Amino acid sequence: MNLNTKATAQNTYDAIVVGSGISGGWAAKELTEKGLKVLLLERGRNIEHIKDYTTAMKKPWEFEHRGKLTEEQKKTHPVQKRDYPYSEFNESFWVNDEECPYTEIKRFDWYRGFHVGGKSLMWGRQSYRLGDLNFEENAKDGHGADWPIRYKDIAPWYDYVEKFAGISGEAENFPHFMDGQYLPPMQMNIVEKTVKKRVEEHYKRSRIITMGRVANLTVEHGGRGSCQYRNLCSRGCPFGAYFSTQSSTMPAAVATGNLTLRPYSLVNEIIYDKESQKAKGVRIIDSETMEHHEYFAKIVFVNGSTLGSTFLLLNSTSAEHPNGLGNGSGELGHNLMDHHFRCGANGKAEGFEDKYTYGKRANGIYIPRYRNIGNDKRDYVRGFGFQGSASRGNWHDEIAELAFGGDFKDLISTPGNWTMGLGGFGETLPFHKNHVYIDKSKKDKWGQPVLAIDCEFGENEAKMRVDMMNDAAEMLEAAGLKDVKTFDNGSEPGMAIHEMGTARMGLDPKTSVLNKWNQMHEVKNVFVTDGSCMPSAACQNPSLTYMALTARAADFAVSELKKGNL
Amino acid sequence: MDRREAVKSVAFLIGGALSATTIATLFDSCNTPGKNSSNLFTADQEKLVTEIADIIIPTTSKSPGAKAANVGPFITMMIKDCYPEEAQNAFVKGLEDIEERSKKDFGKSFLEISVKERQELITKVRDETIAAQKTEKDKIDQAAKLEQDTKGAKSEKEQPGNPMAVKDKPKTTPQFFAIARDLTMLGFFTSEIGATQAYEYIAIPGRYDGDVKMKPGQKVYA
Numbered sequence: 001m002n003l004n005t006k007a008t009a010q011n012t013y014d015a016i017v018v019g020s021g022i023s024g025g026w027a028a029k030e031l032t033e034k035g036l037k038v039l040l041l042e043r044g045r046n047i048e049h050i051k052d053y054t055t056a057m058k059k060p061w062e063f064e065h066r067g068k069l070t071e072e073q074k075k076t077h078p079v080q081k082r083d084y085p086y087s088e089f090n091e092s093f094w095v096n097d098e099e100c101p102y103t104e105i106k107r108f109d110w111y112r113g114f115h116v117g118g119k120s121l122m123w124g125r126q127s128y129r130l131g132d133l134n135f136e137e138n139a140k141d142g143h144g145a146d147w148p149i150r151y152k153d154i155a156p157w158y159d160y161v162e163k164f165a166g167i168s169g170e171a172e173n174f175p176h177f178m179d180g181q182y183l184p185p186m187q188m189n190i191v192e193k194t195v196k197k198r199v200e201e202h203y204k205r206s207r208i209i210t211m212g213r214v215a216n217l218t219v220e221h222g223g224r225g226s227c228q229y230r231n232l233c234s235r236g237c238p239f240g241a242y243f244s245t246q247s248s249t250m251p252a253a254v255a256t257g258n259l260t261l262r263p264y265s266l267v268n269e270i271i272y273d274k275e276s277q278k279a280k281g282v283r284i285i286d287s288e289t290m291e292h293h294e295y296f297a298k299i300v301f302v303n304g305s306t307l308g309s310t311f312l313l314l315n316s317t318s319a320e321h322p323n324g325l326g327n328g329s330g331e332l333g334h335n336l337m338d339h340h341f342r343c344g345a346n347g348k349a350e351g352f353e354d355k356y357t358y359g360k361r362a363n364g365i366y367i368p369r370y371r372n373i374g375n376d377k378r379d380y381v382r383g384f385g386f387q388g389s390a391s392r393g394n395w396h397d398e399i400a401e402l403a404f405g406g407d408f409k410d411l412i413s414t415p416g417n418w419t420m421g422l423g424g425f426g427e428t429l430p431f432h433k434n435h436v437y438i439d440k441s442k443k444d445k446w447g448q449p450v451l452a453i454d455c456e457f458g459e460n461e462a463k464m465r466v467d468m469m470n471d472a473a474e475m476l477e478a479a480g481l482k483d484v485k486t487f488d489n490g491s492e493p494g495m496a497i498h499e500m501g502t503a504r505m506g507l508d509p510k511t512s513v514l515n516k517w518n519q520m521h522e523v524k525n526v527f528v529t530d531g532s533c534m535p536s537a538a539c540q541n542p543s544l545t546y547m548a549l550t551a552r553a554a555d556f557a558v559s560e561l562k563k564g565n566l
Numbered sequence: 567m568d569r570r571e572a573v574k575s576v577a578f579l580i581g582g583a584l585s586a587t588t589i590a591t592l593f594d595s596c597n598t599p600g601k602n603s604s605n606l607f608t609a610d611q612e613k614l615v616t617e618i619a620d621i622i623i624p625t626t627s628k629s630p631g632a633k634a635a636n637v638g639p640f641i642t643m644m645i646k647d648c649y650p651e652e653a654q655n656a657f658v659k660g661l662e663d664i665e666e667r668s669k670k671d672f673g674k675s676f677l678e679i680s681v682k683e684r685q686e687l688i689t690k691v692r693d694e695t696i697a698a699q700k701t702e703k704d705k706i707d708q709a710a711k712l713e714q715d716t717k718g719a720k721s722e723k724e725q726p727g728n729p730m731a732v733k734d735k736p737k738t739t740p741q742f743f744a745i746a747r748d749l750t751m752l753g754f755f756t757s758e759i760g761a762t763q764a765y766e767y768i769a770i771p772g773r774y775d776g777d778v779k780m781k782p783g784q785k786v787y788a
Contacts, residue, residue, distance in 0.1 A: 057769075059758070059761070059767070059769065060767075060788060061756055061757050061758045061761060064643075065644065065647060066640075066752055066753070066756040068648050069648065070647045070648050071600045071647065071648060071649070107731075186774060187774055187775070187776045188776055189776025189777065190776055190777040192776070193776070193777075228770050229771040229772065229774045230769070230770060230771065340730065342732075353780075354780050355777060355779065356778045356779075356784060357774070357778055358773070358774065358778050359771035359772070359773050359775060360771060360787070361774045361776075393786075394786045401696055402695060402744065402747060404621065404623070404688070404692065404747060404750075405621070405685070406625075406626040407626075409623045409624070409631070409764065410626050410629075412751075413628065413765060413786055414784060414785060415780065415784060415786055456728065457728070457730050461730060462729045465730065490730055490732035490733055491730050492731065492732050
């Protein structure tokens with residue numbers, strides 16, 4: 001072999017982290033704090049905290065199209081434009097779909113952001129623990145592979161990441177709704193408080209309504225400012241008041257002096273070394289210059305988002321790993337899940353005409369899962385939680401259809417009806433047939449083949465939605481709301497932006513890709529700790545679990561490294 | 567919840583319900599893209615848009631109106647930048663119709679008739695729009711019902727479909743008045759005048775209070 005040893009030495013680190021989003025930021029923080037020299041690779045541009053949140057302080061009238069998309073933007077963003085997240089308000093945080101096509105065997109809405117911080121800048125910030133109900137359910141009802149861990153394994157790591165990230169919320173001591181380390185909760189408004197009281201009384205606290213547990217600070221925390229109640233989080237927070245790579249994990253990693261961040265670094269392949277049976281590094285495409293480079297390290301953390309990481313592993317083939325790195329099980333790329341949502345109920349709250357709210361709260365209420373627990377048995381398995389909120393808008397009952405004129409203007413300038421809505425977030429099941437694979441018939445802007453996605457929801461999800469609607473309506477009616485109406489706007493895989501499962505953890509290397517430490521069964525120095533590792537989806541918003549699993553895996557990886565096992 | 571809130575707040579912002587045309591424009595995937603031609607409107611049509619917007623949202627004792635907030639140029643810019651060709655054409659056609667009717671009914675250009683006459687004319691256009699939308703909706707509902715009935719007669723196997731699919735909104739004809747009204751309200755309430763004088767704008771609330779006693783003259787927060 002003809003090695004340029006000097007260049008190799010310059011490009012060698014203790015650890016490489018692929019991706020700088022929620023889990024990659026955590027991996028970089030944990031590994032650098034434990035003394036490793038870390039190269040953090042991000043395929044997109046850098047976004048510097050505060051300085052590069054270019055729309056964060058803009059006033060409504062400073063947006064030329066007031067948030068709406070132009071025909072040109074719709075043309076170049078045929079996927080991103082399918083739902084509300086892509087708008088003029090944070091346009092630059094979303095990918096140009098024409099540059100990174102993929103094949104939809106069935107409709108799959110793939111929302112992506114290529115930049116430092118990834119989706120940690122635009123995420124919904126709801127932060128819930130999984131409990132043993134969730135960790136045991138695959139084994140109990142036979143769907144998917146058993147989780148190789150239980151709550152006791154991850155609980156200290158939930159504590160650890162919650163304390164650092166800053167999650168506001170309230171402990172409830174409600175069965176299977178695991179409490180954590182919380183900053184003071186945000187405040188419910190008067191209608192939510194009233195509905196909470198009535199619902200909890202009606203169901204004798206077998207159902208509860210709690211304030212959303214959210215990664216927004218309600219008090220100053222770790223040098224970051226508290227929430228200013230603007231509800232403009234997805235533009236980037238100039239106060240650092242919600243958890244993102246930029247506000248939280250990146251400054252911690254930088255402070256160690258051990259971090260090298262390289263933006264515009266699209267990792268194309270993990271390089272497998274036949275001799276050591278480990279990864280020796282990665283090959284990247286500089287996404288600006290198109291040049292290829294190689295970097296080397298003792299361990300590699302893969303945090304490129306569920307489908308990004310899965311593509312990278314599938315694309316890393318060698319004689320020993322012809323079907324993708326660590327894919328002896330054949331499960332890599334399979335068992336894709338998302339949450340299903342966009343159905344529930346809403347109604348009108350009367351009797352609060354003399355009440356209004358001040359400030360804009362980027363959070364709502366949460367109703368944790370109560371279905372298929374204990375003696376409750378439904379015609380489907382698993383369950384759902386509800387998110388919702390009450391608010392007072394400017395709509396008044398007396399407004400006629402297509403009204404216009406001075407009286408109309410003055411009327412809709414004053415607070416109108418109070419309404420409250422509940423929307424379910426349902427668990428989806430892991431099925432082998434819901435999968436992704438590499439499609440070589442197309443190329444992306446960087447010359448890579450693309451991913452084909454073949455995923456659909458099934459009968460279990462469809463049955464669950466009936467309860468999601470009817471339960472929501474029943475609770476709102478029990479709380480005295482009027483004109484309660486159910487809705488089901490349909491839900492396509494990808495829409496919840498909670499894609500997960502395509503490189504699942506498990507006890508058995510024959511049926512899973514990762515072991516209980518998020519370590520590849522077959523390539524011991526590669527760890528995958530983003531959403532792809534999830535053996536089941538549960539119904540809770542998943543990012544907090546990625547954080548906890550990442551910190552846990554980093555701790556294990558460094559201890560193995562020290563023992564000389566890697 | 568951010569997701570639902572975001573969609574809902576847009577709906578509230580522009581007065582409770584988005585018109586079918588606006589929804590189609592925002593979310594549809596099968597439109598012919600609009601042509602961003604600088605000469606889509608004549609100079610007189612641009613003036614016409616300004617005056618129509620000021621009938622929809624006029625100055626009142628409580629706050630200035632659409633003309634003061636410069637909503638006219640906003641509307642023509644939005645039609646050029648953000649609307650598919652079919653809606654652009656419908657909008658221009660709507661302006662031509664209004665001008666023609668003004669001449670027929672009042673013998674003068676819309677730009678020369680009184681505010682009262684303008685209100686009268688716009689009221690007629692509005693009523694016709696409601697009627698046209700109702701006719702179209704009835705047709706769509708009927709077609710949907712027919713499809714449902716035919717499907718219902720078939721066996722389960724003959725209609726494999728995804729019960730959870732996001733259904734495309736039925737294609738509707740873009741209506742001039744509905745677009746004009748949507749854009750007037752959007753443009754006005756997000757303008758500096760609309761947001762700070764009709765509504766109350768607080769850039770940094772700094773706190774949340776979910777139980778505030780309404781004060782006399784309480785405005786909506788922008």
